[in-house]
Amino acid sequence: MTEEIIIAGFGGQGVLSMGKILAYSGIMQDQEVSWMPSYGPEMRGGTANVTVIVSDERISSPILRAYDTAIILNQQSMDKFEPAVKPGGTLLYDPNGISRHPSRKDINIYRVEGAQKAAEMGNTKIFNMIVLGAYLKIKPIVKLENVIAGLKKSLPERHHKLIPLNEDAINLGMKSVEVVQEV
Amino acid sequence: MGELKLMKGNEAIAEAIIRAGADGYFGYPITPQSEVLEYLMAAKPWETTGMVVLQAESEVASINMLYGGGGTGKKVVTSSSSPGISLMQEGLSYIAGAEIPILIINVVRGGPGLGDIQPSQSDYFQATKGGGHGDYRLIVLAPSSVQEMADFVPVAYELAFKYRNPAMILSDGAIGQMMEKVEFFEPMPRLSDEEIKARYPWATNGKPMNGERRILTSLDLDPQKLEDHNIHLQEKYRQIEETEVRFETLQCDDAEYVIVAYGTSARVSLKAVKLLREKGVKVGLLRPITLWPFPTKKIQKLVDQGVKGFLSVEMSAGQMVEDVRLAVNGKVKVEHYGRFGGMIHSPEEVVEALEQKIIGG
Amino acid sequence: MSETALKDIIKPENLVYQKTRLMTDKPLSYCPGCGHGTTHRLIMEVIEEMGKEHETIGVAPVGCSVLAYEFMDVDMQEAAHGRAPALATAIKRLWPDHIVFTYQGDGDLAAIGTAETIHACNRGEKFVIIFINNGIYGMTGGQMAPTTLEGMKTSTSPYGRDPNIMGHPLKITELVAQLPGTYYVTRQSVHTPSAVRKAKRAIKKAFENQLNNAPGLSFVEVVSNCNSGWKMTPVDANNWMEENMFPFYPIGDIKVDGQLVK
Numbered sequence: 001m002t003e004e005i006i007i008a009g010f011g012g013q014g015v016l017s018m019g020k021i022l023a024y025s026g027i028m029q030d031q032e033v034s035w036m037p038s039y040g041p042e043m044r045g046g047t048a049n050v051t052v053i054v055s056d057e058r059i060s061s062p063i064l065r066a067y068d069t070a071i072i073l074n075q076q077s078m079d080k081f082e083p084a085v086k087p088g089g090t091l092l093y094d095p096n097g098i099s100r101h102p103s104r105k106d107i108n109i110y111r112v113e114g115a116q117k118a119a120e121m122g123n124t125k126i127f128n129m130i131v132l133g134a135y136l137k138i139k140p141i142v143k144l145e146n147v148i149a150g151l152k153k154s155l156p157e158r159h160h161k162l163i164p165l166n167e168d169a170i171n172l173g174m175k176s177v178e179v180v181q182e183v
Numbered sequence: 184m185g186e187l188k189l190m191k192g193n194e195a196i197a198e199a200i201i202r203a204g205a206d207g208y209f210g211y212p213i214t215p216q217s218e219v220l221e222y223l224m225a226a227k228p229w230e231t232t233g234m235v236v237l238q239a240e241s242e243v244a245s246i247n248m249l250y251g252g253g254g255t256g257k258k259v260v261t262s263s264s265s266p267g268i269s270l271m272q273e274g275l276s277y278i279a280g281a282e283i284p285i286l287i288i289n290v291v292r293g294g295p296g297l298g299d300i301q302p303s304q305s306d307y308f309q310a311t312k313g314g315g316h317g318d319y320r321l322i323v324l325a326p327s328s329v330q331e332m333a334d335f336v337p338v339a340y341e342l343a344f345k346y347r348n349p350a351m352i353l354s355d356g357a358i359g360q361m362m363e364k365v366e367f368f369e370p371m372p373r374l375s376d377e378e379i380k381a382r383y384p385w386a387t388n389g390k391p392m393n394g395e396r397r398i399l400t401s402l403d404l405d406p407q408k409l410e411d412h413n414i415h416l417q418e419k420y421r422q423i424e425e426t427e428v429r430f431e432t433l434q435c436d437d438a439e440y441v442i443v444a445y446g447t448s449a450r451v452s453l454k455a456v457k458l459l460r461e462k463g464v465k466v467g468l469l470r471p472i473t474l475w476p477f478p479t480k481k482i483q484k485l486v487d488q489g490v491k492g493f494l495s496v497e498m499s500a501g502q503m504v505e506d507v508r509l510a511v512n513g514k515v516k517v518e519h520y521g522r523f524g525g526m527i528h529s530p531e532e533v534v535e536a537l538e539q540k541i542i543g544g
Numbered sequence: 545m546s547e548t549a550l551k552d553i554i555k556p557e558n559l560v561y562q563k564t565r566l567m568t569d570k571p572l573s574y575c576p577g578c579g580h581g582t583t584h585r586l587i588m589e590v591i592e593e594m595g596k597e598h599e600t601i602g603v604a605p606v607g608c609s610v611l612a613y614e615f616m617d618v619d620m621q622e623a624a625h626g627r628a629p630a631l632a633t634a635i636k637r638l639w640p641d642h643i644v645f646t647y648q649g650d651g652d653l654a655a656i657g658t659a660e661t662i663h664a665c666n667r668g669e670k671f672v673i674i675f676i677n678n679g680i681y682g683m684t685g686g687q688m689a690p691t692t693l694e695g696m697k698t699s700t701s702p703y704g705r706d707p708n709i710m711g712h713p714l715k716i717t718e719l720v721a722q723l724p725g726t727y728y729v730t731r732q733s734v735h736t737p738s739a740v741r742k743a744k745r746a747i748k749k750a751f752e753n754q755l756n757n758a759p760g761l762s763f764v765e766v767v768s769n770c771n772s773g774w775k776m777t778p779v780d781a782n783n784w785m786e787e788n789m790f791p792f793y794p795i796g797d798i799k800v801d802g803q804l805v806k
Binding site: 206207209235237239240241243244245247248249250251252254255257259273274277281376387388389390391392396397398399400401402 | 598599600603604611618619621623624631632633634635637659660
């Protein structure tokens, strides 16, 4: 199994940390992982994206042009990465702020109202965990228990009290994901 | 088996520096490698191992701090990225001339000039051909994973002290910024002052009680003596070329074509090899781990073995390809492919380049 | 004088002066009348008197004193032009119990090495800087230095230093005295026996500060002549130095025990 994922949105949406938790979860179940961010001045308030690869074998290129899954959280990223999903691949997006919805017919498309659900939960910071939950519902490449273990590893000790909240958010995301089209 | 950590290449190299028993880090911030100094300052190794960490006023000062500290027999290190490494070339030339073992890390970004902050491999010439003035070489190790960022620190130190020569870890912005899992080697204790004095009699750390003072200099105004010193250096370099070449080959046994690539380009090329093998093309990957000394003999063996063409894949306008051509010596086709200026080629582009430039060309 | 008479005179009880054993027997390469040789000797005498010859590391510059390591019998490193304070910073931090000093000229310390000088001083590095100021580049044949006086002729200011074109002479010693990291800053000369005695006291104080782990850097400027570069006899050069250099670079302590001298 090799899953090549791009997560793309605005800086501040938790794109990079969502990728990091996913990568840590892979390590927790003895898989090979890589996490390759876009870096530089554009990170500060502009678009941010990270390529995460989880695999059973040695990972070759950490930099890709085509992805098994694109998780898209703003319009610029939709324009850039919808065409980069492999045929038969998966696109998950949050429709909040999206004016041009995905139009490809050869990929699986799902949506999750992450921003709206996070606002309902009263904590916009758990937005990325809702989206992660939605992704794991579609592609259960890592087990929830390993995600929690990954969270413990990636969060400083003083933030461990927030883990139950994150778990709730992941579960909410799993429940909230909607199928747009499946091929 | 140690604990697995998910870390950036820059953080892994910083942790490895502490674990390798380094005595001092001296550096100046520059993207994309500032995490090295940030990690060390946060880790406060002066409270645990006793290692000194200092943010210098410039890269010029950093490299000269390495001259001073390394000249006393201590394990010292600096890290920077391309423009900062250019500033260090004067100091590196002096260090090579005075034969001081030090470790320098270059997390390469796009150039020339201020360039950009994206990954590049366009400092190959500077790293492997000397870089500063005079006839000298650096031992250059090229990691292609976060694990190797950590593992190559003690290897580089071992080579530097074995040959009294500066060693460089030549990385790039992608390996510096990416996170992968890494398992660290067991910490090595720092040497005591007494151990340093016993092991390195050349080091200037206080005139021995029963011996002569030591002088570290790259100056000799007598040209005959300076020629003799250069002959000694060249003999040392030949010995390094004979004994210290490191590389990895993947699927080269039956290969008709071989991609030569290091660092990030090797990762991208490995994927290209998979894609080409799926198409039935017999292609392998030669990944030089030491860029100097270069795996010249391995390339010659591959030619003898019947390889029909080599593609040097680099994030540069074509630098390492010159060493591949020298090794092949005109016997079969050698071409370069690569994006540069901070762009990274995709595996698909490498596939296309091999098909068009080597197989079809 | 007969041999017998000489033998009668050369006796330990008649000894009035002895070269410190920390000066090598190699003949000095400096011009007769130059202050480098005397200053070398004073440093080595101080280190011998402190009993620290086995725990001292010196850093030589680029300039006339580039070969200082040939004459000083302690462990030495030869730095690139201007970088000696960077070398010394690392040496002192890695060997904090050792005695570390740099020996630098005006071009080395106050032109190409200004950044290294100021930042080592400002960080309060606990080593000693000995700074020889003769207002000219001696080794390369008499070019203008950062400390060349206004109107002074050199090979690159052949009509005299014109501040409008060439900038002003730099009082780097006064400048570093302003930095909180310097603990002792003084300006001395070595052109008369009494000046040599005072300079030795200053150099000794600087090294003792290091021995006592004083919280900062000790900086000793020695104003010296460069009779060959100035194109004068040694005596004329000393007279010219007193008349022209000293008014602009006044002799005496500038900062003692971390306090500026009023």
